[in-house]
Amino acid sequence: MATIRDVSKLANVSVATVSRVINQSGYVNEVTEKAVRQAMETLSYVPSDMARSLAGKKSATIALIVPDILNPFFPELARAVEDAAHQLGYTVILCNSDHDPEKERNYFGMLKNKRIDGIIVASYTIHPQQLLELQRQSIAAVVIDNHFPSHPILALQSKNREGAVMAVRHLLDRGCTTIAHISGPLEILPSRERLLGYELVMREHGMFAPSLIAEGDFHVEGGYRAMQELLKLHPDIDGVFAGNDLMAIGALKALYIAGKAVPQDVKLIGFDGIALATVVPELSTIAQPIAEMGKLATHYLMRQIRNEPVECKTHELDVRLLVRQSTTD
Amino acid sequence: MATIRDVSKLANVSVATVSRVINQSGYVNEVTEKAVRQAMETLSYVPSDMARSLAGKKSATIALIVPDILNPFFPELARAVEDAAHQLGYTVILCNSDHDPEKERNYFGMLKNKRIDGIIVASYTIHPQQLLELQRQSIAAVVIDNHFPSHPILALQSKNREGAVMAVRHLLDRGCTTIAHISGPLEILPSRERLLGYELVMREHGMFAPSLIAEGDFHVEGGYRAMQELLKLHPDIDGVFAGNDLMAIGALKALYIAGKAVPQDVKLIGFDGIALATVVPELSTIAQPIAEMGKLATHYLMRQIRNEPVECKTHELDVRLLVRQSTTD
DNA sequence: TTGAAAGCGGTACCAA
DNA sequence: TTGGTACCGCTTTCAA
Numbered sequence: 001m002a003t004i005r006d007v008s009k010l011a012n013v014s015v016a017t018v019s020r021v022i023n024q025s026g027y028v029n030e031v032t033e034k035a036v037r038q039a040m041e042t043l044s045y046v047p048s049d050m051a052r053s054l055a056g057k058k059s060a061t062i063a064l065i066v067p068d069i070l071n072p073f074f075p076e077l078a079r080a081v082e083d084a085a086h087q088l089g090y091t092v093i094l095c096n097s098d099h100d101p102e103k104e105r106n107y108f109g110m111l112k113n114k115r116i117d118g119i120i121v122a123s124y125t126i127h128p129q130q131l132l133e134l135q136r137q138s139i140a141a142v143v144i145d146n147h148f149p150s151h152p153i154l155a156l157q158s159k160n161r162e163g164a165v166m167a168v169r170h171l172l173d174r175g176c177t178t179i180a181h182i183s184g185p186l187e188i189l190p191s192r193e194r195l196l197g198y199e200l201v202m203r204e205h206g207m208f209a210p211s212l213i214a215e216g217d218f219h220v221e222g223g224y225r226a227m228q229e230l231l232k233l234h235p236d237i238d239g240v241f242a243g244n245d246l247m248a249i250g251a252l253k254a255l256y257i258a259g260k261a262v263p264q265d266v267k268l269i270g271f272d273g274i275a276l277a278t279v280v281p282e283l284s285t286i287a288q289p290i291a292e293m294g295k296l297a298t299h300y301l302m303r304q305i306r307n308e309p310v311e312c313k314t315h316e317l318d319v320r321l322l323v324r325q326s327t328t329d
Numbered sequence: 330m331a332t333i334r335d336v337s338k339l340a341n342v343s344v345a346t347v348s349r350v351i352n353q354s355g356y357v358n359e360v361t362e363k364a365v366r367q368a369m370e371t372l373s374y375v376p377s378d379m380a381r382s383l384a385g386k387k388s389a390t391i392a393l394i395v396p397d398i399l400n401p402f403f404p405e406l407a408r409a410v411e412d413a414a415h416q417l418g419y420t421v422i423l424c425n426s427d428h429d430p431e432k433e434r435n436y437f438g439m440l441k442n443k444r445i446d447g448i449i450v451a452s453y454t455i456h457p458q459q460l461l462e463l464q465r466q467s468i469a470a471v472v473i474d475n476h477f478p479s480h481p482i483l484a485l486q487s488k489n490r491e492g493a494v495m496a497v498r499h500l501l502d503r504g505c506t507t508i509a510h511i512s513g514p515l516e517i518l519p520s521r522e523r524l525l526g527y528e529l530v531m532r533e534h535g536m537f538a539p540s541l542i543a544e545g546d547f548h549v550e551g552g553y554r555a556m557q558e559l560l561k562l563h564p565d566i567d568g569v570f571a572g573n574d575l576m577a578i579g580a581l582k583a584l585y586i587a588g589k590a591v592p593q594d595v596k597l598i599g600f601d602g603i604a605l606a607t608v609v610p611e612l613s614t615i616a617q618p619i620a621e622m623g624k625l626a627t628h629y630l631m632r633q634i635r636n637e638p639v640e641c642k643t644h645e646l647d648v649r650l651l652v653r654q655s656t657t658d
Numbered sequence: 659t660t661g662a663a664a665g666c667g668g669t670a671c672c673a674a
Numbered sequence: 675t676t677g678g679t680a681c682c683g684c685t686t687t688c689a690a
Contacts, residue, residue, distance in 0.1 A: 001441075001466075001667095003666090003667055003668085004667060004668060004669095005667080005668095013676075013677080014676065014677040014678070015667090015668080015669090015677090015678095015679095016669085016670075016671095016676070016677060016678075016679090017675085017676060017677075018668095019668070019669060019670080020670095020675095020676090022668090022669095023669080025669095025670090026670090026675085026676095027675050027676085028675070028676080029675060029676085032675080032676080046438065046442055047667080047668070048383075048442060048444075048666085048667050048668070049442050049443050050379060050382050050383045050388070050443065050444050050666085050667075050668090051383055051666070051667030051668040051669090051682090052667080052668055052669075053379050053668095053682090054377075054379045054380055054383050054666085054667080054668070054669095054682050054683065054684090055667075055668045055669045055670085055681080055682055056668090056669065056670085056681095056682065057668080057669070059379070061422075061443075068408070069398070069404045069407050069408050069411070070404050070405060070408050070604065072401065072404075074404075075398045075399050075401075075403075075404045076399060078398050078423065079397070079398050079399050079425060082398070082423055082424070082425055083425070086424075086425075089439075091422050091439055091440075091443065092422065092423055093390075093420050093421065093422055093423075094407065094411055094421055094422075094423040095411070095415075096408060096411055096412070096415075109375065110418075110420055111420075112330075113375055113376075113377060113378050113379075114378050114379065114390075114420065115377075115379050137330075252609060253609055256609050275399065280581060280582055280585045280609065332682090332683055332684085333683060333684060333685095334683080334684095342660075342661085343660065343661045343662075344661090344662095344683090344684075344685090345660070345661055345662080345663095345685085345686080346659085346660060346661075347684095348684065348685060348686080349659095349660090349685095351684090351685095352685080354685090354686090355659085355660095355686090356659050356660085357659070357660080358659060358660085361659080361660080376683080376684070377682090377683055377684070379682085379683075379684090380666090380682070380683035380684040380685090381683080381684055381685075382666090382684095383666050383667065383668090383682085383683080383684075383685095384665080384666055384683075384684045384685045384686085385665090385666065385684090385685060385686085386684080386685070659690105660689100660690085661688100661689085661690080662687105662688090662689085662690095663686100663687095663688095663689105664685105664686090664687085664688105665684105665685090665686090665687100666682105666683105666684090666685090667682105668681105668682085669680105669681085669682085670679100670680095670681090671678105671679090671680085671681105672677100672678090672679090672680105673676100673677085673678080673679105674675105674676085674677080674678095
């Protein structure tokens, strides 16, 4: 591999000059520049990211921290982030936090050490202090699906509450009168927001009852169990709003086994809009703009990295109601 | 952040000595070592990966190239790779190749440049030359789901043909007599292997007919279309072996729409054993040990990185038949 | 057993 | 506009 020195020799200039044309910084004569570029070309020279980052520049690497890439929501996010990053010449390090603060700290250490330029955090367990700490080390950070209103941290979030409202209203429109909710883990902010949206509409219609709510785990299994419990308490349930699509799938299974036909007996709607909601019957859902979130997060991150002005607030994204078979007779 | 020089000063030794204790290389007096460790401790010193890799050591980073992390097979693989790597102090860069040779080359360039220690390639479009080229730059490589018998490249593969045989035999056992196959893209090796396994058994039983085979794309959509075509030609199909689970889900939808009950009218089996085959009815499948593949690949890669002896051949992994609802009355 | 010093491949400041 | 050169933080001969 050719080095900057090889280039400088071939072009008969100093390394400083070569560095200048590489970075388009400082003055450099057109003729000289041409010569340098020529030399780079013939040596098929590529500056070493390693060396650049050591010398204080950026590493052209960002990290994406997700709870678990196995959850189908995150591959979609990862894909969008990776695409956007790659387009900008960045490389993405993937981290699975498993909601484990210990593991998270561990990652943060590794990443700091690697002089990562920035981090996108889609893990619910981080503490705002950790992000601020990063920023102090001039590592940019963007948070997804969480927010820290009292800290200068850029966050991205779907309109969870509004989405929940849309979901429940949709079930009401379809004629449901006994609507249950399978919530996500309540220590997770979006779960609480969705629950709140549900509660809001139910109270509006005088239909609210705590026993219509069961807490799941954002996984198929938890949705399944929650649905079973709910059916035990309320065999007359005719509408279910699940806090995410995976739990909706679990609920679907439970309903199927209980002999309830979807959507004839029970209408079911999820949240997220993950691609694999391609089950039979197809799942109605509140779709988050996952890909857009990833793209936006990456762009905001880049802005921070380049010290361009960005508002460090929570940016909210619109969700859409996707009506499919599970709520349509 | 403390540097090696800070440590050396505090411990009253040279940086060389500190380096020695860090790397456990060369001789160093016990007392001195203790002092150095003490100093590292009090400064909570962590050596910079950047600097180390620049100085010629390893970057403690590997890359995983997949066609598309959106395909549920790959998150499982990625998760296993990341876990194994993380445990060994390595960081994983994720790349989506999209089967695009151009993009692949691009990634290879970036990765070489970043002095990545090794690459796990689960992309079907790479050329063996590219891998050899890497090895020449002393970047380790392991290939998944592909193999290059005539090159010294370490590969990992499931027993695709055997798996296909198991699948078809299972359908026969269940009493199927008209068994169709939805194959993956035939330019992909595992697709061909699975097709071969299917063909083998069908011929054995004098049931083979080319029109019972339709080519899909490894995605839900392609499985759906292929199933529709097959039904047109053979309304009497009573068994389907799909080349992967996603296509099986597509087939399931097509069957459902065509009014065929699964498993009563048609028995259906997939391949891969991805977690989200949790549709209703649950899909029978030939499960690949995806997590194990990821783990093994990572370990083999590490071996190569550390110049430990490894056989650069294709290692084959066993698959298992998972009987679930889609083939059980 | 230890230390001095020459890189690794760049960046950037200061002179020329 | 250019070039010289001192780093960035660590590894690794080579001598002492």
